[in-house]
Amino acid sequence: MNPAFERITGLTHGASVGKKASDLYGTGRPPYMDVYARVADGGEPEHFETYFPPMDKHFAISVFSPERRRFATVFTDITERKQSEAALQQSESRLNRAQEVGHLGSWELDHLTKRLIWSDEAYRIFGLQPGEVGTTYEAFLNIVFPDDRAAVDAVYTGSLREDGDNYEIEHRIVRWTTGEVRTVFHRCEHFRDSTNTVIRSVGMVHDITGQARARKKIQELNQFLEKQMNELALANKELEAFSYSVSHDLRNPLNAIITNIEVLSMEAGPTLGTDGKQAMDHIRQSVDRMARVISDLMTLSNISRRALTSETVNMSEMALAFFHELRATDQGRTVHIDIQPGLTVTGDPGLLRIMMENLVRNAWKFTSTKSETRIEIGVMEQKGRHCYFIRDNGVGFDPKESDSLFKAYHRLHSQKEFKGSGIGLATVKRIVDRMGGLVWAESGKEKGATFYFYF
Numbered sequence: 001m002n003p004a005f006e007r008i009t010g011l012t013h014g015a016s017v018g019k020k021a022s023d024l025y026g027t028g029r030p031p032y033m034d035v036y037a038r039v040a041d042g043g044e045p046e047h048f049e050t051y052f053p054p055m056d057k058h059f060a061i062s063v064f065s066p067e068r069r070r071f072a073t074v075f076t077d078i079t080e081r082k083q084s085e086a087a088l089q090q091s092e093s094r095l096n097r098a099q100e101v102g103h104l105g106s107w108e109l110d111h112l113t114k115r116l117i118w119s120d121e122a123y124r125i126f127g128l129q130p131g132e133v134g135t136t137y138e139a140f141l142n143i144v145f146p147d148d149r150a151a152v153d154a155v156y157t158g159s160l161r162e163d164g165d166n167y168e169i170e171h172r173i174v175r176w177t178t179g180e181v182r183t184v185f186h187r188c189e190h191f192r193d194s195t196n197t198v199i200r201s202v203g204m205v206h207d208i209t210g211q212a213r214a215r216k217k218i219q220e221l222n223q224f225l226e227k228q229m230n231e232l233a234l235a236n237k238e239l240e241a242f243s244y245s246v247s248h249d250l251r252n253p254l255n256a257i258i259t260n261i262e263v264l265s266m267e268a269g270p271t272l273g274t275d276g277k278q279a280m281d282h283i284r285q286s287v288d289r290m291a292r293v294i295s296d297l298m299t300l301s302n303i304s305r306r307a308l309t310s311e312t313v314n315m316s317e318m319a320l321a322f323f324h325e326l327r328a329t330d331q332g333r334t335v336h337i338d339i340q341p342g343l344t345v346t347g348d349p350g351l352l353r354i355m356m357e358n359l360v361r362n363a364w365k366f367t368s369t370k371s372e373t374r375i376e377i378g379v380m381e382q383k384g385r386h387c388y389f390i391r392d393n394g395v396g397f398d399p400k401e402s403d404s405l406f407k408a409y410h411r412l413h414s415q416k417e418f419k420g421s422g423i424g425l426a427t428v429k430r431i432v433d434r435m436g437g438l439v440w441a442e443s444g445k446e447k448g449a450t451f452y453f454y455f
Contacts, residue, residue, distance in 0.1 A: 008059075008075055009055060010055070031052070035048065037071075039071045040065050042065075043065045043068065045063060047060070047061070048060075048061055049061070049078065057079045058077070058078045058079045059076065059078060060078045061073055061076075062074040104205075104207075105122030105124070105125045105205045106118075106119045106121070106202070106203070106205075107119065107122050107203050108200065108203075109137065109200065109201040111197075111198055111201065116135040116137060116139075118135055122205055125173075125184065126143050128176070141153060144174075145172035145173060145174055148171040151169070151171065152171050152186070159188070159190065164190065166187065166188060166189040169186050170183065170184070171183070171186065172184070183209045183212035184205050184206060184207055184209075185206040186204075186206075188201055188202070189202050254287065258287055258291075261280065261283055303427065303434055308348045308434070308435070309349070309350075310348065311347070312344055312345075313344065313352045314342070315344065315345060315352065316339050316344075318352070318353060318356050319339055319343075319356050319360055319390075320339055322356065322357055322361070326361070330364075330368075333368070334371065335367075335374075336372070336375070337375050338376040338378075339376075339378075340377060340378040343379055343388060347435050347455060348435065351431045352431075354427060354431060355428050355431045358424040358427055358428050359390050359428060359451055360375075360390070361424065362425065363375045365419075366394035366395050366396075367393060367448075369395060370394065373392070373393065373394075375393075376389075376390070377389070377390045377391075382454070387453070387454045389450055389451065389452045391451075395445075395446060396443040396445055396447045396448050397441075397443045397445070399442070399443060402442075402443075405425055405441055406426055406428070406439070407426060428453075432453050432455070435455050437454050438453065439451065439452065439453040440452055
């Protein structure tokens with residue numbers, strides 16, 4: 001035993017010489033005796049590596065025979081090396097698993113030896129078994145989808161010529177065994193020597209087939225939606241032009257009817273009987289209603305046609321002015337108006353005036369059956385926005401009808417109950433939409449209504 005053996009095994013010379021190995025190690029039978037006996041008998045040296053549990057160490061053991069029937073051993077402690085190898089193997093196993101989970105393969109090309117190494121996941125991505133094909137650049141190009149092959153080769157060879165340090169490209173591959181086409185994202189980095197010659201390239205290949213298919217689906221959907229929107233915009237434009245034309249063309253004959261009714265009333269009025277006068281009043285009312293419908297229809301069609309301007313508008317003053325006009329025409333009502341002062345917005349003053357007039361008239365009309373009317377206009381915070389509202393104690397509406405409330409010509413009440421064209425709230429919605437906002441209403445039967453809007 002030399003000093004090195006003592007350090008490696010922890011056995012001292014004095015305590016070991018002359019004793020049996022089985023007694024020293026507590027193994028019952030001397031370890032590795034079959035190897036030692038073979039070397040002693042045959043004279044041929046042997047070398048092996050082993051793990052020795054009693055010492056919890058790895059050894060490299062060389063056995064030789066200095067003379068017949070005798071043997072000698074040289075022990076080398078390789079525990080640290082074995083532990084490093086085990087840690088490296090575990091790390092490689094984890095890396096392979098991570099690559100498999102992430103569909104991320106790696107490769108390395110030695111430009112001096114032309115040797116290309118693929119990771120296990122790279123083989124899987126390409127649809128191959130490790131070692132199934134020769135790992136060369138040419139073999140890789142054969143996997144690339146034919147239509148993409150020139151672009152892949154150009155970006156790779158170009159990066160070598162142009163002193164590029166790296167490149168990225170998305171392309172398709174074809175799995176030989178199944179013919180399946182996959183989409184991958186490729187990234188490469190070059191390493192150069194002192195003469196600026198590329199000696200090594202390291203890259204990754206990421207299977208992004210799922211993302212590519214989803215992206216293509218989104219693109220197709222966006223193209224379809226864009227086409228639908230263009231068709232809808234064209235249809236709306238044609239409809240608005242038609243509505244404007246019809247409304248404009250109806251004004252002339254309607255004006256002629258109004259003029260002739262006035263002439264007929266002045267000349268024949270005294271001679272008309274009760275039935276004749278009632279018929280004349282009915283004609284006037286019908287003509288007035290038609291005039292209002294035409295006017296509202298032209299206003300509605302003009303909203304999308306006019307150019308927008310932007311100014312600061314005081315809606316409090318605007319609403320108050322409308323209420324003063326309504327009070328003047330209906331002085332017998334008891335009405336309590338509560339308008340929060342200083343309600344200002346930035347927008348098109350003309351459209352805001354039309355919107356406020358329709359909302360104020362709507363509240364005024366549907367509270368007309370109440371002995372005491374209460375109307376409130378104010379602002380509240382909702383999800384970080386200034387949300388404006390106009391609340392009344394009128395007849396309200398069934399919440400089930402809220403989706404139809406802003407549709408043109410959709411009326412929840414008859415003309416006998418409440419007069420109107422059925423276009424007012426549709427006009428409000430179109431204005432709010434045009435200004436990039438949102439409008440909605442909440443109510444219950446005989447519980448009043450509240451209209452909310454923001455820009």
